[in-house]
Amino acid sequence: MSNSHQPEVRTYLITKTLVPENQETPIHFINADIVSKRLFYRRNHFPYPSFASSFYFLPIEGLVHNPKVFSLQEIYSLPSKTIKVVLECSGDKRELFKPKVYGEQWGKGAISQGIWKGVPLRSLLEYTGLLDTAKEIVFEGHDYGERPDSNQLFSFSRSLPIEKALDPDTIIAYEYNNQPIPFKHGFPLRLIVPGWYAMASVKWIKKIIVIDKEFKGPFQAVDYVYYPNKENDSGKFPVTTINVNSTIKYPLNRNLLYSGVYEINGIAWTGKDHIAKVEISFDEGQTWDTCQITSSSEKYAWVRWNYKWKALKKGEYTILSKATDSKGNVQPLEPMWNRKGYGYNALDSIKVKIE
């Protein structure tokens, strides 16, 4: 046996919990703009659902003129839409909150991006119509189980307000990266709500129900709610749109480097339109330099950015990145602390030492 070439070296998902499966993308080692199925982060509330996908149909019912059950073939045959979308768990970067919060300690990798293809939800609703009293649309997933705070069984269900449901970019997806959606990511049908944190993008859709009130399921009214106070629920409001954000991918935090020229690089994203600029600071945010954005800045997608750093002087450096979106939203110096740890989007910060 001769070892004349390097054995394969790969990166992997980072396990947070195995039952249910919660694993994070090794975001610092992802160089592509399209995350493969193997490295797409996995976020589950329950065990994977069991259902016979050969008998799969999608009913739309409730406050509609004509309730209808769609077959997969009908859905596949309708005009489709294909969108590059960042999906980010609202708990992404939770471990960075100070004071620390409880729950899955996601690092910076509860985020992935890829190409979703499907049919706009509004195209399906054109078949059923909506009664005037329609207020929200509920998406029920096939996944269900007990929540630790109760003995009742719940399915993972979430609602959208009518306006967001009718957004032409809100799709019932059936392909990811030109393949059927991987089972773990919602096969055969997954709601994709571009611009919203990914709890909205319900996997394994079982049923769509139009209702005339605010949906109060526990994944809408208990979880995925910002609670700004530690001790009580005052001031709470729902988690929806993705906050403007950025992550430094290279260097890694606490890297020990030698003087030279380095290409600092990372990604930036927002749920509100698109990224307008990314800046970098080496002096705790007193001054900022503009980074080069090296990918096209599209709505719903992350941008790649880089910055050529001449690291000549020895010492310890704090490097901060700051993204601004086209609506003028800017990453804050401090995150909005909230008890369940959602929506972290403070300036990204790493420390390196030049020797």
Next chain:
Amino acid sequence: MSNSHQPEVRTYLITKTLVPENQETPIHFINADIVSKRLFYRRNHFPYPSFASSFYFLPIEGLVHNPKVFSLQEIYSLPSKTIKVVLECSGDKRELFKPKVYGEQWGKGAISQGIWKGVPLRSLLEYTGLLDTAKEIVFEGHDYGERPDSNQLFSFSRSLPIEKALDPDTIIAYEYNNQPIPFKHGFPLRLIVPGWYAMASVKWIKKIIVIDKEFKGPFQAVDYVYYPNKENDSGKFPVTTINVNSTIKYPLNRNLLYSGVYEINGIAWTGKDHIAKVEISFDEGQTWDTCQITSSSEKYAWVRWNYKWKALKKGEYTILSKATDSKGNVQPLEPMWNRKGYGYNALDSIKVKIE
């Protein structure tokens, strides 16, 4: 297609760097006492070496009476020794130091355990003899490259004092878990130095050289040295024996639990003889309860331990674990801070919230 059973869910190595490959074991999700090759942590200083293992021979030279080149067949034919050994990187838990230090930010998983089989080094040295002037034995690995602090090429080389080299448990291993050593872990021959941090267990041994002085290679005299001072090298001393240590595997840090009875569990290990007891505290170390050790306490191996916790009162809890070895070494409340971040062994500490 019917999904009547759960899709496979696995845990993976946790990437620290890809070039060279440094990946950590997902220790919280390892339930076995024997870590599979797939999940054994990988720690490299250089790219993987290239050499023709079909022409592999092991020379022992330097201050010996009879220099000798051993073939693999000769080594396989000698009386063997099989030992269950913890290998722990001396940088394990580095990310926990406060103030934080630079370098690979290993979490709690730069540690694995398995069964190594090989021939005692002393059996080989019986063939060559040692001159009276012999002081240290140097092990040169096939892996080499530039260090960031110099343009010179270095191989990964380390020495042992004669006494440790002659310890009957110091072996030239050729099997891991009843299989040839995986290439990434040192195939065909790896030095295994039970009880010492794993930098001593040189992989892909190329050559063994007996010398009459202290070896000063950079992996002996620059790295793998405790520097207790941030600004200068005073008080430095070499990294050798594994410190007594423990890790709480379950619950995970920052878990949100509901009142009930939980089995807290973990592992404990030491390089100095064997583990004598493991204790747990829920009151910041004011009082300690004894944990049950559920595996036999052997030299060089970790023990598994658990504790039945009746978590009835709501609130936030700090859980501390503390191991004591048979030599009376006890985990300290604070680690011995050192500039390069070796040998972290403070009490393990997690926080959980009971709701």
